[in-house]
Amino acid sequence: MTGTVVRATGLTKRYGSFTAVDAVDFTLEENRIYGLLGRNGAGKTTIMQLLTGQLFANAGSLEVFGREPAEHADVLRRMCFIAESQRYPEDFTPAHVFKSAPWFFENWDATFAEQLVADFRLPVKRRIKKLSRGQLSAVGVIVGLASRAPLTFFDEPYLGLDAVARHIFYDRLLEDYAEHPRTIVLSTHLIDEVANLLEHVILIDQGRILLDSDADEVRGSATTIAGPRAVVESFVADRPVIGREGLGGLASVTIDGRLEQRDRIQAAELGLELAPVSLQQLIVHLTGTDLAGSTEQEAAA
Numbered sequence: 001m002t003g004t005v006v007r008a009t010g011l012t013k014r015y016g017s018f019t020a021v022d023a024v025d026f027t028l029e030e031n032r033i034y035g036l037l038g039r040n041g042a043g044k045t046t047i048m049q050l051l052t053g054q055l056f057a058n059a060g061s062l063e064v065f066g067r068e069p070a071e072h073a074d075v076l077r078r079m080c081f082i083a084e085s086q087r088y089p090e091d092f093t094p095a096h097v098f099k100s101a102p103w104f105f106e107n108w109d110a111t112f113a114e115q116l117v118a119d120f121r122l123p124v125k126r127r128i129k130k131l132s133r134g135q136l137s138a139v140g141v142i143v144g145l146a147s148r149a150p151l152t153f154f155d156e157p158y159l160g161l162d163a164v165a166r167h168i169f170y171d172r173l174l175e176d177y178a179e180h181p182r183t184i185v186l187s188t189h190l191i192d193e194v195a196n197l198l199e200h201v202i203l204i205d206q207g208r209i210l211l212d213s214d215a216d217e218v219r220g221s222a223t224t225i226a227g228p229r230a231v232v233e234s235f236v237a238d239r240p241v242i243g244r245e246g247l248g249g250l251a252s253v254t255i256d257g258r259l260e261q262r263d264r265i266q267a268a269e270l271g272l273e274l275a276p277v278s279l280q281q282l283i284v285h286l287t288g289t290d291l292a293g294s295t296e297q298e299a300a301a
């Protein structure tokens with residue numbers, strides 16, 4: 001059974017004369033993992049702050065679990081928001097944070113939190129202000145996971161986390177989500193890393209929604225064709241090209257849309273390889289820039 005957890009209509013947030021969130025409409029459904037993606041300053045954090053009652057909208061309507069989130073304790077209690085630079089009380093240790101977590105999160109699983117502490121090798125008795133950047137992020141990730149809040153937001157939670165720790169986060173998130181489904185919103189620039197986690201993608205650009213789509217549909221909406229440059233270029237000649245890469249005589253060209261069966265057969269006969277397009281490539285195309293600062297080589301003209 002699924003239901004709508006968040007319903008935003010015409011949601012608008014202005015800072016003075018600047019419109020950070022511009023009349024957006026979207027819903028978040030129960031028990032799905034969302035990617036809230038977009039370039040720096042797109043409005044992702046602002047949207048999450050509106051949803052978690054930390055900011056008031058200037059216009060539009062917002063329902064979270066059927067009510068305005070701000071000042072409704074019963075709604076706020078069902079949410080967990082992990083910010084990029086989460087703050088904790090002065091002189092707290094991670095142990096203090098985890099001990100007080102059940103007051104805020106009724107689904108808190110202390111055993112799961114302990115397992116995560118071991119996974120992240122977190123020194124729980126060290127004062128938070130003495131923790132490394134990555135260890136501080138691990139505290140937030142542990143709170144976000146072990147709280148099992150019905151609506152959980154991770155706003156770029158991995159600052160300073162090394163690759164091993166980030167993959168522990170992704171693995172534990174997926175394992176735990178399978179056992180305890182809930183709605184999770186992940187805002188990140190490391191799109192390729194989380195691509196397989198995401199079930200739905202909302203792409204924000206300059207305060208507006210550019211894409212709101214099932215992740216599988218997004219992935220299937222373009223194709224990469226690779227092989228000898230001349231053969232590839234001839235194959236894509238009349239098709240909508242959205243990206244080109246290559247080295248020497250080899251080219252890899254991405255086209256918008258799916259290929260028909262006869263095109264696939266023709267590509268195979270020409271010895272061309274067809275590959276699915278990464279979510280990141282598509283998003284780079286849609287927003288006009290590489291979010292992760294990719295070093296992929298553009299094909300020589």
Ligand SMILES: Nc1ncnc2c1ncn2[C@@H]1O[C@H](COP(=O)(O)OP(=O)(O)OP(=O)(O)O)[C@@H](O)[C@H]1O
Pocket residue numbers: 015018020038039040041042043044045046047
């Ligand atoms: N308190 C504020 N006063 C004025 N402008 C603000 C304020 N907070 C955010 N903004 C502006 O609103 C826009 C959206 O900011 P927001 O933090 O939501 O972006 P973001 O998508 O989360 O970006 P990033 O990926 O860089 O974290 C930005 O242009 C930002 O400069």
